[in-house]
Amino acid sequence: MMAIDYSERIPNNVELSSDRRLQRALEAWQPRFLDWWKDLGPEGTSAYDVYLRTAISTDANGWANFGYVKMPEYRWGIFLADREADRVIPFGDNKGAAAWQEVPGEHRSTLRRLIVTQGDTEPASVEQQRLLGRTAPSLYDLRNLFQINVEEGRHLWAMVYLLHAYFGRDGREEAEAMLERHSGDPDKPRILGAFNEQTPDWLSFFMFTYFTDRDGKYQLASLAESGFDPLSRTCRFMLTEEAHHMFVGETGVGRIVQRTCELMREHKTDDVRALGAIDLATLQKYLNFHFSVSLDLFGQEASTNAANYYTAGVKGRFLETKIADDHKLTDATYDILGLQDGALVSRAVPALSALNERLRQDYIDDCARGVLRWNKVIERAGIPFELKLPHRAFNRRIGAFADARVSPEGKVVSEADWAANAGMWLPTDEDRAYVRSLMGAAVIEPGKYAHWIAPPARGINNQPADFQYVRFN
Numbered sequence: 001m002m003a004i005d006y007s008e009r010i011p012n013n014v015e016l017s018s019d020r021r022l023q024r025a026l027e028a029w030q031p032r033f034l035d036w037w038k039d040l041g042p043e044g045t046s047a048y049d050v051y052l053r054t055a056i057s058t059d060a061n062g063w064a065n066f067g068y069v070k071m072p073e074y075r076w077g078i079f080l081a082d083r084e085a086d087r088v089i090p091f092g093d094n095k096g097a098a099a100w101q102e103v104p105g106e107h108r109s110t111l112r113r114l115i116v117t118q119g120d121t122e123p124a125s126v127e128q129q130r131l132l133g134r135t136a137p138s139l140y141d142l143r144n145l146f147q148i149n150v151e152e153g154r155h156l157w158a159m160v161y162l163l164h165a166y167f168g169r170d171g172r173e174e175a176e177a178m179l180e181r182h183s184g185d186p187d188k189p190r191i192l193g194a195f196n197e198q199t200p201d202w203l204s205f206f207m208f209t210y211f212t213d214r215d216g217k218y219q220l221a222s223l224a225e226s227g228f229d230p231l232s233r234t235c236r237f238m239l240t241e242e243a244h245h246m247f248v249g250e251t252g253v254g255r256i257v258q259r260t261c262e263l264m265r266e267h268k269t270d271d272v273r274a275l276g277a278i279d280l281a282t283l284q285k286y287l288n289f290h291f292s293v294s295l296d297l298f299g300q301e302a303s304t305n306a307a308n309y310y311t312a313g314v315k316g317r318f319l320e321t322k323i324a325d326d327h328k329l330t331d332a333t334y335d336i337l338g339l340q341d342g343a344l345v346s347r348a349v350p351a352l353s354a355l356n357e358r359l360r361q362d363y364i365d366d367c368a369r370g371v372l373r374w375n376k377v378i379e380r381a382g383i384p385f386e387l388k389l390p391h392r393a394f395n396r397r398i399g400a401f402a403d404a405r406v407s408p409e410g411k412v413v414s415e416a417d418w419a420a421n422a423g424m425w426l427p428t429d430e431d432r433a434y435v436r437s438l439m440g441a442a443v444i445e446p447g448k449y450a451h452w453i454a455p456p457a458r459g460i461n462n463q464p465a466d467f468q469y470v471r472f473n
């Protein structure tokens, strides 16, 4: 286990002090990061004391402690999972060779591109969520939002460290650019589509942390298999933190479902809008939106980029080392769905080119598990309604279905049918306005919750129900 040195300006477990050049470069980036946090991080929160989890070691048992922290003073640092002795590249043409401790020249631009794409999402999500504190449904939720924000900030640090440490001048320039692109900026947008969408309300936030953060889990897990060992070790530790983000999403949506069902039963009505809650049909529309936008993040169904990443040994599959095959995939095929003559048809393609789609399938299976749990809540309330994941071809902007109109059930429909039904499938302006109208002033009395959401089953770190998670000073 590697201890984290907190006596340094940049806490780390990479012996930063032994590399003066790198240390100076990162110390020069640090004030720019803090300026960005001040301008585009959670609005107006610099003086708050927030009950946060901070990483204290990279050991799986007892890796974090809890305490009050002002967010600008969070231990933004660089923590890599421990180095595995004799780790080998687990897949691709170089399978079995010693994992790279430096960037191989021939894979330099590919690796840089992947690290930049990953890094770009982290500050993007903080920007998307910066105003949510104003309307938090409770102190508990406010604290969870801030926890996620600081950890995304730290994940940016993780990628910026790799860029500075291994990519010389280009890496330094890319690190600067991370703070120059902004979510939704028409001139300098974030790289991937979902990170330029707005997160204007807490239902969107919980859906985002359930569906979009889960893309993070699958992408990080694939990068954790990388033959480039520093990237692998960085992603492994990021995954430890990521689990909480998806927990916030799953339980957040679950608590809204619960509250809605309670009101439906109590008042014997489906029309919970009249009662100031979010109806199940609206929840389904938000789910449809966030799921489909997140599916786009996996890229094209058939992708030579993905094949090249794999063959080169830079990006693997989800749980690569647990899969029983040759880890080269030169002769294997994989069935992918596409559009042919206006119909959805399956065809076998080389497995190497289908790696994005395979990862998307792993992701879909995982998404379905949470939906089952939400449906249990509805079932227990005796309500005949089931939330469903829409078809993978529904509402896509990237890949084989980008130009098609496909219903949530997976039926190819005409433009006219789409126009007639889109308002039943995706949130309308009116739905969004309604959800926003529920987002009143933040609920800041300990133990109190907004009307449209149930309290959580237990407190963070087992704190009591009326715990003061945030002190506003």
Ligand code: BYC
Pocket: 114, 115, 117, 118, 121, 122, 125, 152, 191, 192, 193, 194, 212, 213, 214, 215, 216, 217, 219, 220, 296, 297, 298, 299, 300, 301, 302, 303, 304, 305, 306, 315, 356, 398
């Ligand atoms: N939007 O061959 P393809 C997270 C581009 S989330 C815009 O399929 P590839 C987090 C693509 O760049 C995880 N453009 O591409 C969550 C390519 O462009 P060029 C983030 C897109 O490379 C919540 C072209 O289309 N991490 O951590 O196989 C909160 C052809 O596509 C999109 C990563 O993404 C899109 N959605 O796959 C905080 C991991 N999709 O070459 C954090 C790193 C594709 O024609 N990234 N394009 O100019 C990757 O592994 C890959 O870049 C992708 C794309 C999987 C995203």
